[in-house]
Amino acid sequence: MSPSRMRFAAGRIVRNEGHGEIFYRLEASLPEPVEFDPGQFAMVSGWPGNDPLLPRPLAIFRAGQGTKGKGTVEFVYKVVGRGTALLSGLHPGDPLSLTLPLGRGFDLGKDGRRYWLVGGGVGFATVFPAAAMLARRRAEYEMFLGSRTRDQLPPKEWTPGGSAAGRVHRCTEDGTAGSFGRVTDIVKERMAVLTEAEASRLTILACGPREMLKEIARAAASLGAGMQAALENHMACGFGVCWGCVVALREGEKTGYRRVCREGPVFDAREVVW
Numbered sequence: 001m002s003p004s005r006m007r008f009a010a011g012r013i014v015r016n017e018g019h020g021e022i023f024y025r026l027e028a029s030l031p032e033p034v035e036f037d038p039g040q041f042a043m044v045s046g047w048p049g050n051d052p053l054l055p056r057p058l059a060i061f062r063a064g065q066g067t068k069g070k071g072t073v074e075f076v077y078k079v080v081g082r083g084t085a086l087l088s089g090l091h092p093g094d095p096l097s098l099t100l101p102l103g104r105g106f107d108l109g110k111d112g113r114r115y116w117l118v119g120g121g122v123g124f125a126t127v128f129p130a131a132a133m134l135a136r137r138r139a140e141y142e143m144f145l146g147s148r149t150r151d152q153l154p155p156k157e158w159t160p161g162g163s164a165a166g167r168v169h170r171c172t173e174d175g176t177a178g179s180f181g182r183v184t185d186i187v188k189e190r191m192a193v194l195t196e197a198e199a200s201r202l203t204i205l206a207c208g209p210r211e212m213l214k215e216i217a218r219a220a221a222s223l224g225a226g227m228q229a230a231l232e233n234h235m236a237c238g239f240g241v242c243w244g245c246v247v248a249l250r251e252g253e254k255t256g257y258r259r260v261c262r263e264g265p266v267f268d269a270r271e272v273v274w
């Protein structure tokens, strides 16, 4: 299945519910279904008026078939500022403007790999679709989810792929749920006991705060494990026109600049200039 071509879609909100006042899960109907690769995103707006002017980027959490040939799309978001606060105030039946699917998602193409999915904070919204796809393929994967405190972990019922023993590792910085500590430390502890052969078969797929990505990228590179990092730079247009979202990448001896919205948001972590 290949992702749909980018399109503008006039959606309509089906539900937009808060979970623990932290995360909202929004479902919208679309005129037609969209296919997406895990890690791809949409530019979303729907608030009345033009303040803020720009739509906001959100990872596509799920997409499917609706009734009568229509489509559905879901997002999970955390309220951090004006755009997401306005989004959280929208109701079923309200219109939602979308441009999707955008960017380049995770490369899950290689058979025989073992995957670790790492979601820091709301980064789980980007890695869960990859888990759902790996589960469908019966691929070998584990998931590491970390947050500051218990309320900031995703509800367990959102976790894709069922609850096979030892598959999902949760941790909090204050120890109120899962194991105590930062997700970075837990991933690095697990890495430390891998054999060389195991590390060479491992691909890490990660999304979360830049410091988290940087630390895991360094550890993965020193072990020879692969890593794909989904970056969340600020975006203006979302489809490659403004160059407002660039990231520096290593290109041989030189440094090049790539657009997170177009060449990313998923990059080979070894190439990113952290």
Ligand SMILES: Cc1cc2nc3c(=O)[nH]c(=O)nc-3n(C[C@H](O)[C@H](O)[C@H](O)COP(=O)(O)OP(=O)(O)OC[C@H]3O[C@@H](n4cnc5c(N)ncnc54)[C@H](O)[C@@H]3O)c2cc1C
Pocket (backbone or CB within 6 Å): 041, 052, 056, 057, 058, 059, 060, 075, 076, 077, 078, 079, 080, 081, 082, 083, 084, 085, 122, 125, 126, 231, 232, 233, 234, 235, 265
């Ligand atoms: C490709 C991509 C996928 C994303 N997917 C999701 C998702 O699935 N769920 C989700 O909750 N969020 C996601 N984000 C982040 C989300 O886009 C921002 O939180 C949102 O744009 C903030 O808008 P705002 O108007 O509410 O806040 P603003 O008023 O614009 O900003 C409020 C605060 O949040 C910070 N902020 C704003 N944008 C970002 C950003 N991109 N990264 C880090 N900090 C930011 C600002 O610096 C400021 O401190 C994604 C971002 C990208 C680029």
Ligand code: FES
Pocket (backbone or CB within 6 Å): 234, 235, 236, 237, 238, 239, 240, 241, 242, 243, 244, 245, 246, 259, 260, 261, 262
């Ligand atoms: S946001 Fe405009 S080029 Fe990426």
